Amino acid sequence: MRLVFAGTPDFAATALRSLLETDHEVVAVYSQPDRPSGRGRKLTPSPVKQVALNANIPVFQPESLKTAEAQEELRALNADVMIVAAYGLILPQTVLDIPRFGCLNIHASLLPKWRGAAPIQRAIAAGDRETGITIMQMDAGLDTGNMLLKAATPIEESDTGGSLHDRLADMGGKAIVEALDALENGTLTPEAQNNDKACYAHKLSKDEGHIDWTEDASSILRTIRAFNPWPGTYTDADDLRIRIHAAEVIDITSDRHPGTLVNRSREGIDVACGLDVLRITRLQLPGSRPQSVSDLINGGKDILQPGQELD
Known part of the structure; x- marks a missing residue:
């Protein structure tokens, strides 16, 4: 299938590397604009952009996907699926409808628990005994779409935000490949989330x-x-x-x-x-x-x- 990938940090870069090892074609990558970093405040490409450049994949970095220009740019890529992982931009419904099979999100929790920006850290802080990856069909809500595939892992007493992040990043890469294979074979079964069991993982602050x-x-x-x-x-x-x-x-x-x-x-x-x-x-x-x-x-x-x- 023709894939467009949208993501920014290391978590997303791991998934992109997994997709590049498959027979699917990643035709373009979307990532946040380069940001100042380090003591010299030099503009630095995101981890996802770096992976894309190394693989000679075109990179798009719009400030927003709400403009007609950005949406026409995406439409011209003629993608079957858009994979989204920690991208950092809101995708309006018009964007979600552009790819033939819509947009799939790699989310680092067992939805509907820990929707939002910091599911890994919130799960540890709350004392959860397990977490995992959910591949979700994106809709206009915040992590509210139908669940397509789940993979669970225990939270060990030795786990930190960093160690659990790395483990879930690897799991996310494997899960999205599995989900795409099932999508291609017509064997994915969407499952609606129980909103009564949802909780929100607020963004972290210093x-x-x-x-x-x-x-x-x-x-x-x-x-x-x-x-x-x-x-x-x-x-x-x-x-x-x-x-x-x-x-x-x-x-x-x-x-x-x-x-x-x-x-x-x-x-x-x-x-x-x-x-x-x-x-x-x-x-x-x-x-x-x-x-x-x-x-x-x-x-x-x-x-x-x-x-x-x-x-």
């Missing part, structure tokens, strides 16, 4: 990474895992902003005020929470690289001592 020590330790740990590597979690110690990269819940109780450091050893820095105690095992000081607490102590840093309160 402010959400500020740890609230009045929460229970398990909830804080899930947030640390979910927001690793982005947007990250942090706490303030006097005038220092401490970024937290890894932690664990330990089986002790404390009657200290939430946020109070109760112990400091090479195993970690123990902090009283609203319930239970969280042990920080890996952190990052301002202007430094991430390091273990053991390395912090070996380096002679005397910050973060018992009795100190974090904010």
Whole structure:
């Protein structure tokens, strides 16, 4: 089939690579316009655009798909299917109707749970035991279209936002190939979503990474895992902003005020929470690289001592 692919970040780039290994023809790629990046704020192509350029595929980067000009450009490609993965632009109904079989979306959750922008991180933070990939027939709503194919994976206690992202990206690439084969064979069976079971995965913000020590330790740990590597979690110690990269819940109780450091050893820095105690095992000081607490102590840093309160 003749495919048009629309996506922007690494998650989408993985799916594009999978499609390029099939017998389907990717005739064009749509991606967000190049954005300033790095210290020099140099315009940088998206991961999807880079994959497309390496494969000599034409790339289109309109600011919007709502204009007649952009829609005529898409129509001229005569695509059978448009594959969409984390594209970042709203597709109006006129665009959804252009390809012969419409537009298929690769979504990183088991719909109808976690519709929206950040399903991977929200699933970890909520304590979900599994998530997965849904291939969906797009409609004008926000992740509300009929489900065509699902693939599930457990969320391990060791999973972070980064590790689960990478696993789901690989699954998404395999799932869209499987869905296209079924579409071509006429064996796809659309399933309507149960809107009563839907929940929304709001876009992530850096402010959400500020740890609230009045929460229970398990909830804080899930947030640390979910927001690793982005947007990250942090706490303030006097005038220092401490970024937290890894932690664990330990089986002790404390009657200290939430946020109070109760112990400091090479195993970690123990902090009283609203319930239970969280042990920080890996952190990052301002202007430094991430390091273990053991390395912090070996380096002679005397910050973060018992009795100190974090904010």
